[in-house]
Amino acid sequence: MNSHPVSTLFHRRHGPITEDLVLQPGNFGLGQIPARLQPDATTTLVCGFCSTGCGLKAHLREGSAINLTPDPDYPVNLGMACPKGWEALAPLDAPDRATTPLLRDRLTGAFSPVSWETAAERFCGEFRRIRETHGPEAAAFLSTGQIVTEEMALLGALFKFGMGFVHCDSNTRQCMATSATAYKESFGFDAPPFAYSDFEQSDVLVFVGANPCIAHPIMWQRVLRNPRKPQIIVVDPRATETAMAATQHYAIRPRSDLLFLYGIAHLLFANGWIDAGFVEAHTVGADAFRSFLADYTPDRVAEGTGIPRERLLQLARTIGTGGRVSFWWTMGVNQGHESTRTAQALINLALLTGNIGKPGTGANSITGQCNAMGSRLFGNVTSLLGGHEFTHPEHRAKVASILQIDPSLIPSQASRAYDQILEDIDSGKIRALWVIATNSVHSWINHGRLRSILAKLDFLVVQDLYHSTETAQIADLILPAAGWGEKEGTFINSERRIGLVKKVRHAPGQALADFQIFRLLAHAWGCQDLFKAWSSPEAAFQILKRLSQGQPCDFSGIRDYAHLDAAGGIQWPLPEGSPSAPEPERRLFEDGRFFFPDQRARMVFEAPRPEPEPPDADYPFVLLTGRGSSAQWHTLSRTSKSACLRSLAPEHPWIEIHPEDAEHLGISPHAAVCIRSRRGATTAAAFVTNTVQRGQVFLPMHFPGVNQLTFPAFDPYSRQPSYKSCAVSVIPVTPQPGSRGVGETPRG
Numbered sequence: 001m002n003s004h005p006v007s008t009l010f011h012r013r014h015g016p017i018t019e020d021l022v023l024q025p026g027n028f029g030l031g032q033i034p035a036r037l038q039p040d041a042t043t044t045l046v047c048g049f050c051s052t053g054c055g056l057k058a059h060l061r062e063g064s065a066i067n068l069t070p071d072p073d074y075p076v077n078l079g080m081a082c083p084k085g086w087e088a089l090a091p092l093d094a095p096d097r098a099t100t101p102l103l104r105d106r107l108t109g110a111f112s113p114v115s116w117e118t119a120a121e122r123f124c125g126e127f128r129r130i131r132e133t134h135g136p137e138a139a140a141f142l143s144t145g146q147i148v149t150e151e152m153a154l155l156g157a158l159f160k161f162g163m164g165f166v167h168c169d170s171n172t173r174q175c176m177a178t179s180a181t182a183y184k185e186s187f188g189f190d191a192p193p194f195a196y197s198d199f200e201q202s203d204v205l206v207f208v209g210a211n212p213c214i215a216h217p218i219m220w221q222r223v224l225r226n227p228r229k230p231q232i233i234v235v236d237p238r239a240t241e242t243a244m245a246a247t248q249h250y251a252i253r254p255r256s257d258l259l260f261l262y263g264i265a266h267l268l269f270a271n272g273w274i275d276a277g278f279v280e281a282h283t284v285g286a287d288a289f290r291s292f293l294a295d296y297t298p299d300r301v302a303e304g305t306g307i308p309r310e311r312l313l314q315l316a317r318t319i320g321t322g323g324r325v326s327f328w329w330t331m332g333v334n335q336g337h338e339s340t341r342t343a344q345a346l347i348n349l350a351l352l353t354g355n356i357g358k359p360g361t362g363a364n365s366i367t368g369q370c371n372a373m374g375s376r377l378f379g380n381v382t383s384l385l386g387g388h389e390f391t392h393p394e395h396r397a398k399v400a401s402i403l404q405i406d407p408s409l410i411p412s413q414a415s416r417a418y419d420q421i422l423e424d425i426d427s428g429k430i431r432a433l434w435v436i437a438t439n440s441v442h443s444w445i446n447h448g449r450l451r452s453i454l455a456k457l458d459f460l461v462v463q464d465l466y467h468s469t470e471t472a473q474i475a476d477l478i479l480p481a482a483g484w485g486e487k488e489g490t491f492i493n494s495e496r497r498i499g500l501v502k503k504v505r506h507a508p509g510q511a512l513a514d515f516q517i518f519r520l521l522a523h524a525w526g527c528q529d530l531f532k533a534w535s536s537p538e539a540a541f542q543i544l545k546r547l548s549q550g551q552p553c554d555f556s557g558i559r560d561y562a563h564l565d566a567a568g569g570i571q572w573p574l575p576e577g578s579p580s581a582p583e584p585e586r587r588l589f590e591d592g593r594f595f596f597p598d599q600r601a602r603m604v605f606e607a608p609r610p611e612p613e614p615p616d617a618d619y620p621f622v623l624l625t626g627r628g629s630s631a632q633w634h635t636l637s638r639t640s641k642s643a644c645l646r647s648l649a650p651e652h653p654w655i656e657i658h659p660e661d662a663e664h665l666g667i668s669p670h671a672a673v674c675i676r677s678r679r680g681a682t683t684a685a686a687f688v689t690n691t692v693q694r695g696q697v698f699l700p701m702h703f704p705g706v707n708q709l710t711f712p713a714f715d716p717y718s719r720q721p722s723y724k725s726c727a728v729s730v731i732p733v734t735p736q737p738g739s740r741g742v743g744e745t746p747r748g
Helices: 008-014 116-134 149-162 177-187 197-201 217-224 241-245 257-270 276-282 286-295 298-305 309-321 339-352 372-378 393-403 418-427 450-454 514-525 537-548 561-567 643-647 659-665
Strands: 042-046 055-061 064-070 102-104 111-113 139-143 167-170 204-208 231-235 248-250 325-329 362-365 432-436 459-464 477-480 489-492 497-501 621-626 654-657 672-676 681-688 696-700 726-732
Touching: 102 116, 116 139, 116 432, 116 459, 116 477, 116 514, 139 149, 139 418, 149 167, 149 372, 149 489, 149 514, 149 537, 167 418, 177 339, 177 362, 197 217, 204 309, 204 339, 231 241, 231 309, 248 309, 257 286, 257 298, 257 309, 257 339, 276 339, 286 339, 298 309, 325 339, 339 362, 372 489, 372 537, 393 537, 418 450, 489 537, 497 561, 654 659, 654 672, 659 681, 659 726
Parallel strands: 042 497, 139 167, 139 432, 204 231, 204 325, 231 248, 325 362, 432 459, 459 477, 621 696, 654 681
Antiparallel strands: 042 055, 055 064, 102 111, 102 477, 489 497, 621 726, 654 696, 672 681, 672 726
16 A cells, blocks of 8 residues: 555646645644644643533643543533533544545455555545436435534535535434424524523423433533532433433333423413513413313323322423423434424423423433534534524525635535435435444434345445444445544533634544645645635634624624634634623523514424334333443444443343333343344343333433334434334343353344
8 A cells, every 4th residue: 555645647637635635644633733722731622522511621642542531520411421522532443543535445345555646536436426427316325423513514514515415414324403493493593592501590400311320410510519409300211310310200111202291381370470571571372272272181191201290290290380490301302213202292382381491491412422412503414504404595696705716516405314315226326425423323213124224335435443343344445534632623612602723633644634624625626726715724714703603593693713712612602792701501592582473482282192103912022221320321333442441331131121020020130131123133131120111112322233123114204213202122031052242143
């Protein structure tokens, strides 16, 4: 392989790849570690795991980070960190890092290392051939909520405006599409209204389908700082760690959330626990909503949810008379077959009671990934850059003017969603796929079918830190990427805070920052002139500022990265002309004005729909899924690289099952069991516990067998998969000599 990825052939076709485009071997990340950092010093940066967006201190030796500690001055975490934050450097040292491009030999099936020049030529040759033969809708990408915002924006702009393709989506579809859709329909823009200080200022906190003790432990620590002795209410079928710490737990039947929330709204109206002045001045649809709720009587709701009438009234009274009430949700709501309307049922409760725009209140979606909010606003997938719309000519003209491109380069149609892209691959409409920083073969719902779908592609490219992920292992081309801490850029967290990521390590081998990979491919495609202004992440940030201007997410008042660094991150909005040192925590809608022309919020509602796959005689259990521990993350592709994190969680999957169900089935604690659905089977160790109700079982989502089981239902509005409920059977496994271990798919 060449020692430097520039050749005469590449130079002749496309012009020189300059040193700022692709750097010398041994320095392949995004430039040098910034000169402003002293060789043996401490600097700050934002964590790259979850959406909390904690501030960390990186301690450097000879210019490279050797360990991390939480930043006591950062307004998000106030000196706290979860295990993943403390261990965030460990995944960068993994032996299975992708360090050079790898190309599969079509005859032998083996991967061979190739130069970046060869990788770029092959990438562009295959995608160009497919576009010329099958049209601009014949290729797609699936991206992530875990790369920096500047990279997301450049990727979306390159793919759609430079390469001329139409369809792409992000794994944000798996976690936050519901909340984005619900906020747009209810508020007029995808706008989480809260600040983390609301955790500390509420009199009542209502968590629905959320387990912050495990999934967002620093947020939970901020709840524990609340001096108001709040009521903590958890609505969840399972007795989660958060439910155990709550003052009220409502263990509703799985997927009865919408019925339950409508029943609470009915009682609020019936008892006069409504902020009539706020509703009259700031909302649309309350009268129609009240009429709709007439059928959601306590008797009907008690029967459908399993919660007695008196407890329904207790919750309604707590909300209606409790003072400052905040409503919080995450994947237990978002990952459902009617998830958008469920999120809006929570939004409606906040609007009805006037609990929005004030300290300790809000209809508050807790984001999943570290930069899912960046993906929602700037991924250029289903929304045009900056939260604009592809279908609005004036939006396309504005974006084209800022980017100084021909408006005709911007598609006038929104992209197909993740599941629809896979349908189009299955039908042969999409022939090439580019997967960036996500592991679809593990994480996608009903993933047993996904391998057969991806096998139909002419060309599959995976761009990742690791060559070992399930998706990378079936790729035709692997592009090695730098990780968090090996590049610069920004993340946007759950409370809309834009935080700074810094380069504190060199990427290994020839791994490149995603930003550099996109610039290299633009050069190889021949559209580099469109992206001259995107010379660095910070230059791209200045472009994103202009794209945000005039939008609800306007952050044109942020000067540069140094401004973000000094301020401890800055929440949007911060329009040009705002104070350069804004309040560290701010919420939206304090003036009661929402993002519709009439400035009123909408109450959106719809009758509940039946559960897609209820249990029956053959599959008598409802399978619940969720986060296993605070030391685990998604498909374990990063957290499994840390010996410390591995020691804090079980190595093999476990299944929670009620003691009476275990006794009935002859299952003893820790015994191996087989969990089977209509789509597949896996094994796990039995954890016999009262945390689940009879007829329900729980599996942590991190292990590959879990999504062999899940049922492919999708919310019709957000297109988000319904991971949280499907029908399964559970039977004990008698170990045989040579049999597979726990967590592996049984034979047959």
